[in-house]
Amino acid sequence: MRIYEKNAIAGGALAAALLLSGGLGPAAALDEKAVVQQPAERSPWAVFRFAFSAYKSGKKEEAVKAYRYAAENGQVGARWKLARMYAEGDGVARNDYEAFKFFTAVAQQEVRPGSRDESYISDALVAIGRYLKTGIPGSPVKADPVAAQEYFMRAAATYRNAAAQYELGRMFLTGEGGTRNVRHAARWLQLAAEKGHAAAQATLGNLLFQSGKPVRGLALMTAALERASPADTPWIRAMHEEAFAIAAEADRRTAIALAEDYLANGLK
Secondary structure, three states: OOHHHHOOOOOHHHHHHHHHHOOOOOOOOOOHHHHOOOHHHOOHHHHHHHHHHHHHOOOHHHHHHHHHHHHHOOOHHHHHHHHHHHHHOOOOOOOHHHHHHHHHHHHOOOOOOOOOOHHHHHHHHHHHHHHHHHOOOOOOOOOOHHHHHHHHHHHHHHOOOHHHHHHHHHHHHHOOOOOOOHHHHHHHHHHHHHOOOHHHHHHHHHHHHHOOOHHHHHHHHHHHHHHOOOOOHHHHHHHHHHHHHHOOHHHHHHHHHHHHHHHHHOOO
16 A cells, blocks of 8 residues: 555544544534525535635635535535635634645545546645645644655646646655655656646756756746746746856847747647
């Protein structure tokens, strides 16, 4: 049995049991008139849809109650949404351990690639991997890079998740969680970069630049900087400026043109 199947800190079965028994927090009683009018409409899916509407309307307290009802009755999307809300402090007090338990319950589901719930499982696997990389202070979740890599591998290989592919690329590049392997790192970073993952493009670009391929490397970093998130922009800009400063003028011009092509047509 692989590590990710055995190691979920508290255990996947335990997290699922806690969720279904109310161990993840008591579910507040729903106002039946507000949620549904007929017993047949009180299905987890119907309540999940109600929760989504309440959330979009800014009624987050009402949404949380409905999401809990749906989650405790097996609705995968509701479990995932509660995990995200706890992870981000969105409508509830931020609590990474609560988020971890909900993500673990989601990740225990057997979902085939291409199914309706694939995105929930894939994202949950990445979230668990990130928590396991660093641990959660003040909780039973301790840093375990080896287990983290297993979760990333499942999301990257089974569901082709770009964020997981990027995380694997970085881990292989640094040797975190195992042996450093630049070839494997480049492979995973390339797969994520082809999906438009800016951080993967920047990391791969820097790797290529340092490996003697300045034009393609600088082009990737230039394209990444254009589409980077606010959180990634500072480190990508610093990396780009350092490479740009030492690149030959002809390489700079060619790289800028190639970056424009990447932005317009994607990586080839």
